Amino acid sequence: MRYKSFYSIIMSCLLFSGANSYAADxxxxxxxxxxxxxxxxxxxxxxxxxxxxxxxxxxxxxxxxxxxxxxxxxxxxxxxxxxxxxxxxxxxxxxxxxxxxxxxxxxxxAPTLTIPTFIGNAKKGKKLYKGDCKTCHGKKAQGKEKKKAPPTAWQYSEYLLRQIDFFKAKDRHHDNDPEDETFDDYTKEEINDILTFISTLDD
Ligand code: HEC
Ligand code: HEC
CATH class of the missing domain: 1.10.760.10 (Cytochrome c-like domain)
Structure with missing residues (x-):
């Protein structure tokens, strides 16, 4: 009992000082x-x-x-x-x-914002996405903080495609890893399929 109240006093001090030290303006x-x-x-x-x-x-x-x-x-x-x-x-x-x-x-x-469905095969893309992207980017491409992975749903397909080209050319590092090979073995068509599946998630 004594321990418990001591603990809760410490916790409320921590919470209180935490709330004071950072509030975004x-x-x-x-x-x-x-x-x-x-x-x-x-x-x-x-x-x-x-x-x-x-x-x-x-x-x-x-x-x-x-x-x-x-x-x-x-x-x-x-x-x-x-x-x-x-x-x-x-x-x-x-x-x-x-x-x-x-x-x-x-x-x-921006209520009129939609992501036009991309040019590939969403069904094939879904399968690839589930196997290779979902663990980090999330089931609905909503992103996962603990993997530092961004949401890709609601992002323009052409923009995502450009980033994948940058990743392949090592102009940008995917997953913060200069050695990342995530996109090396995909054909252009398969990448289009994955992006097409992602482009259907904006609802
Ligand atoms: C091991 C975790 C992991 C996996 C698996 C993964 N990603 Fe990523 N992805 C990341 C991280 C982390 C970033 C952020 C990179 C950075 O720091 O710039 C990212 C960024 C991206 C971006 C750039 C998004 C933007 O808004 O600029 C695209 C596109 C992307 N990933 C697509 C994919 C696709 C497609 C797959 C599956 C083939 C995939 N990723 C698999 C972790 C992952
Ligand atoms: C002169 C035009 C310009 C201005 C001003 C600008 N940006 Fe950008 N921003 C871009 C372009 C172009 C890209 C895409 C770059 C690429 O393809 O890698 C980008 C990309 C980004 C991204 C990456 C998004 C993603 O999903 O990976 C973020 C985040 C961002 N900008 C934030 C900001 C913020 C915050 C500001 C204001 C402080 C800002 N930008 C001002 C042109 C601009």
Whole structure:
């Protein structure tokens, strides 16, 4: 009994100090997001065809990691870094910014957003996806934090295809692993099939 109450006092102190030490400033995040909307759209919906990906509603763990990758040129896009002001942003600003972007409910904010069904065979793609992608990206391609894997549902197929090409060319590292061979043995058709299955998950 005594132990229990001692424990609960310690726990509430920890919780209390935790709550005080970090609360994202969403207003600040929203202000900073203005520099992103120029390319990614008012609510981060991107553009059809995926030249600019959808970022609204992506999870914090992924956003935070990716903007750091751009800022340090692990992913190369100097225009985004300069115009988006990622080169001069403090860590706190980056935290606020990604908290704001993650808080966007994209289906409410952009009700007309849909991902057009891609050009391949969704049935074949589903089988491949279940075997080789699901463990990290999730059954509905919703992403998995503990694998650091992003959601790929609701992302433009052409954008995803471009990333896979970057992974194959080692211009970007899949799963943070320079040796990653996930895509080496797939034919172009099989990759199209997987992306087609993913493109059917936006409902
Ligand atoms: C000048 C245009 C431009 C601006 C401004 C810009 N971006 Fe981007 N962003 C891009 C392009 C283009 C890509 C895709 C790069 C690629 O294909 O690798 C991208 C990719 C991303 C991605 C990767 C998405 C994914 O699913 O992998 C994130 C996250 C992102 N941008 C966040 C931001 C944030 C946050 C800001 C504002 C601070 C911002 N961007 C400002 C053009 C821009
Ligand atoms: C072992 C875990 C793992 C497996 C299995 C896996 N992925 Fe990934 N994937 C990741 C991680 C982690 C990332 C984020 C990479 C980064 O840090 O930039 C990623 C990123 C991606 C991206 C880029 C998304 C974006 O928004 O930029 C695509 C596309 C992708 N994976 C497709 C696939 C496909 C298709 C398969 C199955 C053939 C697959 N992945 C299997 C872990 C995995």
């Amino acid at each position: 969403l207003e600040n995040g929203k202000d900073l997001f203005k520099f992103c909307t120029l390319c990614h759209g008012q609510v981060g919906q991107g553009i059809k065809g995926g030249d600019f990906p959808k970022i609204g509603g992506l999870p914090k763990y992924y956003l935070r990691d990716q903007i750091e990758q751009f800022a340090t040129e692990k992913r190369f896009n100097p225009a985004m870094v300069t115009i988006g002001r990622l080169d001069t942003m403090s860590d706190k600003d980056k935290d606020d910014l990604v908290s704001y972007i993650a808080s966007i409910d994209i289906q409410k904010a």
